[in-house]
Amino acid sequence: RFMPPEELAMQSLTKQLFKSRLFRGIYLERCFVEQVGGYRDVVALQYTERDLEKQLLGSAVKLQMFYQRFVPNMWIGITKGSMGSYKHTPNAAQLDTCVWTELSDLAFGEYWFSIKTLRFRAHEIQLKLKMIRPVEPEAMPTPRRSLSIRRSSTGSNRMAAITAGDNAQSAADPVTEKEQVPPIGLADFVNVLQQWRQSVVTTIYEFMAHDVNKRNIMGTIRFLGLLIFSILSGAVVALRFMGVFAVRFLFEISRFTHTATPIVFKLIEFINKIIGAFFILLTMIWKDLVVNRGASAANTQQPMPLEANNRFKSLTYAPSEPHRRSPRN
Incomplete structure (x- = not known):
C-alpha cells in the first residue's frame, strides 16, 4: 500500500514519542486476536505508570481516528479493560491499560520493559518491547518499636516515662506438611513436545502471515x-x-x-x-x-768475486750512428 507523506510523518512522530521509554509492566497471559489472526502477549501497566497510560490511550485514540480513512479495521495493541478473549481482573497493583505485543521465551510476572519502537503493519500497530530485568519481590518491612509517652499525675507531681513497645508479636506458625511432588512420566514429555510443536507452528504461521508478502x-x-x-x-x-x-x-x-x-x-x-x-x-x-x-x-755465506770488490767499474759505451745531413733541394 502506498503511504502518503502525512502518514509517514505521523508514524515517525509516534515512534519518537515512545522510543526508549522505560516502564514497569506485568506479563499476564497470551491471547488470540481475531483481527490479526495470531496470538499476542498481554502486558498490564503497573499502578505507578499513570503518565504513560495517559499518553498511550491518547495516542491510540488519535491513531484510530487517523486510520479510519485508510484502514478501517486497523488493530492497535493498546486497550483498556477486557478485550476479546482477555478478561481483565481489577487489581490494585496494576492499571486497566494493557499493551498487546510479542514476547519471546518470557515467564509470567513483573518486569522492567523498554519500548524499542512501534511496528506499523498492514492491519496492526504494535509496540515492540524489550525486557530489561525482572522486578524482584519487595521484602516485608520489619516491625519497628514505637515510643509512647505515658504521663501519670499523682496529686501535684507529674512524672514522665518513655516506654518501648512492640507493634507486632511473632506468632508460631503451624507446621504444614510438605506436598509430595508427583512423578514425571512419559505423558509429561509428550505434552512438552506438543507445546513446542504448537509454538513452532504458531511462529511459522505468524511469520508467513505477516512477514511474507x-x-x-x-x-x-x-x-x-x-x-x-x-x-x-x-x-x-x-x-x-x-x-x-x-x-x-x-x-x-x-x-x-x-x-x-x-x-x-x-x-x-x-x-x-x-x-x-x-x-x-x-x-x-x-x-x-x-x-x-x-x-x-745464503748470499752472506758465499764469497764475493773479485770484480764485485773493485771500487771502480769499467763502463762500456755502444757506438752511436753518425748523423747524416739530409740533402737540400
Missing part, C-alpha cells in the same frame, strides 16, 4: 540484486586497481634495477680491489719475511 519479497529481491551488483562492481574495481598497481610496481622495480645496477657493479669492483690488495699485501709480507730472508742468508 509481496512488498517484503520485492524488497528482498531488490536488496539481493543491489548486493550482487555491488559485489561484482567492487570486484571489477579491485581487479583494475590490482592490475594498475602491479604494472606501476613492475615499472618502478625495473627503473630502480636499471639505475642501481652500475652502482652495485662499482661497489662489487671496489670491494674486489680492496680484497685483492689485501691479499697482495699479505703475499709481499710473506715474501719479505720468508723468501728474501732465506736468500740474504
Whole structure:
C-alpha cells in the first residue's frame, strides 16, 4: 500500500514519542486476536505508570481516528479493560491499560520493559518491547518499636516515662506438611513436545502471515540484486586497481634495477680491489719475511768475486750512428 507523506510523518512522530521509554509492566497471559489472526502477549501497566497510560490511550485514540480513512479495521495493541478473549481482573497493583505485543521465551510476572519502537503493519500497530530485568519481590518491612509517652499525675507531681513497645508479636506458625511432588512420566514429555510443536507452528504461521508478502519479497529481491551488483562492481574495481598497481610496481622495480645496477657493479669492483690488495699485501709480507730472508742468508755465506770488490767499474759505451745531413733541394 502506498503511504502518503502525512502518514509517514505521523508514524515517525509516534515512534519518537515512545522510543526508549522505560516502564514497569506485568506479563499476564497470551491471547488470540481475531483481527490479526495470531496470538499476542498481554502486558498490564503497573499502578505507578499513570503518565504513560495517559499518553498511550491518547495516542491510540488519535491513531484510530487517523486510520479510519485508510484502514478501517486497523488493530492497535493498546486497550483498556477486557478485550476479546482477555478478561481483565481489577487489581490494585496494576492499571486497566494493557499493551498487546510479542514476547519471546518470557515467564509470567513483573518486569522492567523498554519500548524499542512501534511496528506499523498492514492491519496492526504494535509496540515492540524489550525486557530489561525482572522486578524482584519487595521484602516485608520489619516491625519497628514505637515510643509512647505515658504521663501519670499523682496529686501535684507529674512524672514522665518513655516506654518501648512492640507493634507486632511473632506468632508460631503451624507446621504444614510438605506436598509430595508427583512423578514425571512419559505423558509429561509428550505434552512438552506438543507445546513446542504448537509454538513452532504458531511462529511459522505468524511469520508467513505477516512477514511474507509481496512488498517484503520485492524488497528482498531488490536488496539481493543491489548486493550482487555491488559485489561484482567492487570486484571489477579491485581487479583494475590490482592490475594498475602491479604494472606501476613492475615499472618502478625495473627503473630502480636499471639505475642501481652500475652502482652495485662499482661497489662489487671496489670491494674486489680492496680484497685483492689485501691479499697482495699479505703475499709481499710473506715474501719479505720468508723468501728474501732465506736468500740474504745464503748470499752472506758465499764469497764475493773479485770484480764485485773493485771500487771502480769499467763502463762500456755502444757506438752511436753518425748523423747524416739530409740533402737540400
